[in-house]
Amino acid sequence: MDKPGKLIPVPTAETAEFWAGCRQGELRLQLCAACNKYQFPPQSFCRHCSSAELSWVAASGQGRVLSCTVVHWSPNPAYAAEVPYSLALIELDEGPRMLTNIVGVPPSEVRTGMQVAVVFEQCSPEITLPKFKPR
Amino acid sequence: MSRYRLRGCAAIVGAADTRVGVVPEFTSAQLQTQAARLAMADAGIGKEQIDGLITCNASVERGPLKTFHAEMVAELLGIAPRFCLTGAVGGALPVLMIEHAAAAIAAGLCHTVLLISADNLLSGAKRRVPMPEPWDDPQFEEPYGPTTPAMYALIARAHMDAYGTTSEQFAAVAVACRKHAAMTPGAHKRTPITIADVLNSRMIADPLHLLDCSLVSDGGAAIVITSAERARDFSKTPVYFLGAGEAHPYLSLLHAQSLTVSGAVESGRQAYAAAGVRAQDIDVAFVYDAFTPMAIIYLEDLGFCPKGEGGRFVQGGNIELGGALPINTHGGLLSYCHAGLANSIFHITEAVRQLRGECGARQVAGARLAIIHGQGGRASTHGTAILGTQETL
Numbered sequence A: 001m002d003k004p005g006k007l008i009p010v011p012t013a014e015t016a017e018f019w020a021g022c023r024q025g026e027l028r029l030q031l032c033a034a035c036n037k038y039q040f041p042p043q044s045f046c047r048h049c050s051s052a053e054l055s056w057v058a059a060s061g062q063g064r065v066l067s068c069t070v071v072h073w074s075p076n077p078a079y080a081a082e083v084p085y086s087l088a089l090i091e092l093d094e095g096p097r098m099l100t101n102i103v104g105v106p107p108s109e110v111r112t113g114m115q116v117a118v119v120f121e122q123c124s125p126e127i128t129l130p131k132f133k134p135r
Numbered sequence B: 001m002s003r004y005r006l007r008g009c010a011a012i013v014g015a016a017d018t019r020v021g022v023v024p025e026f027t028s029a030q031l032q033t034q035a036a037r038l039a040m041a042d043a044g045i046g047k048e049q050i051d052g053l054i055t056c057n058a059s060v061e062r063g064p065l066k067t068f069h070a071e072m073v074a075e076l077l078g079i080a081p082r083f084c085l086t087g088a089v090g091g092a093l094p095v096l097m098i099e100h101a102a103a104a105i106a107a108g109l110c111h112t113v114l115l116i117s118a119d120n121l122l123s124g125a126k127r128r129v130p131m132p133e134p135w136d137d138p139q140f141e142e143p144y145g146p147t148t149p150a151m152y153a154l155i156a157r158a159h160m161d162a163y164g165t166t167s168e169q170f171a172a173v174a175v176a177c178r179k180h181a182a183m184t185p186g187a188h189k190r191t192p193i194t195i196a197d198v199l200n201s202r203m204i205a206d207p208l209h210l211l212d213c214s215l216v217s218d219g220g221a222a223i224v225i226t227s228a229e230r231a232r233d234f235s236k237t238p239v240y241f242l243g244a245g246e247a248h249p250y251l252s253l254l255h256a257q258s259l260t261v262s263g264a265v266e267s268g269r270q271a272y273a274a275a276g277v278r279a280q281d282i283d284v285a286f287v288y289d290a291f292t293p294m295a296i297i298y299l300e301d302l303g304f305c306p307k308g309e310g311g312r313f314v315q316g317g318n319i320e321l322g323g324a325l326p327i328n329t330h331g332g333l334l335s336y337c338h339a340g341l342a343n344s345i346f347h348i349t350e351a352v353r354q355l356r357g358e359c360g361a362r363q364v365a366g367a368r369l370a371i372i373h374g375q376g377g378r379a380s381t382h383g384t385a386i387l388g389t390q391e392t393l
């Protein structure tokens, strides 16, 4: 469980299915039946083609690092207590991008292009956060 | 594409900065009204001649100043403008609003606009807000601890990976801005620094060192914009609005098409087309230097060098006074003032001083054309404006 002061997501009607998946150890994305594109973050219609024909699918949970940094300073004490930590922008194999922390490796060893796979970290009874580790 | 009708329709006839840097005795609203009074004094007019007001929101304000910002500033100034607008797109805002003011004047909504931006991220935030409000997506970004420098570090790292840009090249931007601030009375930080100083300053978010990051300051500035026709009657040499462009390709980095090619390509293309000039015609450039790599990316994207060569372009004094393209001659956000939101106002007032020939030791000789690029968010929203002297009309 995370320390107080960290920002814990509050699911909405559009995102509840995503967070339910995380609780069950599954990374879920929306798939558009009209244009066949995957969507993240979730919303009630497709950003690519405006169709509302979206379904939830289990993603591979695999992707690669597009860019990364090591955070050495934060104005938020809860995060400042954990520096240095890795922050990365990743692209899932299905296309959508996620901001995440790369774990299971020293932050200084994370590299652009690194192949990563999802891991789940419970941070409250309701919320389990997807993070990524090298694969 | 519709025809651009605003070239030369309006001019800046007043421009002024408040005291900047550490100004704990004033709220952001007081800085706004001070900036307004100084700009009206510079223009040589009274408040009764202002019939348009555009204000830029401040990061530290809450309550009515958040929702009715321009109205509250109007009340404090004792004016009741026909055209009254609060803008909110962060750092790009003042640059975008020059064009909105010109459009309002050209459309006959008003004849003389006061454009103000002031904020006090340094003192106001300490006084009123325990911690900056989170900026990023509360469900899908904030939980991972993204600081503002860290989000820009992702852009910086991507540029290094794609083009081999180095930390020394980033540092050259900080050194140039500090050199210029040392020549600017009142700038927040004026002690000269070296490349080694930047590289030895503490790491904030790899690869960004402390001295790669903009300051945290207090301050404000304002300009008076009027029709080109009226501008002839003002005491100060008019600085003409030649054209502008804007681009809003995304808000979150999750939706950025590219980390290394910015919306400045599009906003710059529009601005050059509107003004009828090219990058090689520009005498002095003002680029949004919230973090050193961003100045490099904007110089590339505005066409001053080929994509990927910005790191080499900023080396060897090329962007310093006396170099091929002096940038941010007041010291920019890195050394003059970074007050919170809407900081491109200081780039605008310095551009006006350069085009009036008022800059003394830091004057770019014969400056006729200036470009200003502002950005907001996570390098996500962009405004580019081109200003010129009468001979460029």
Ligand SMILES: [Zn+2]
Pocket (backbone or CB within 6 Å): A032, A033, A034, A035, A036, A037, A046, A047, A048, A049, A050, A051
């Ligand atoms: Zn679709």
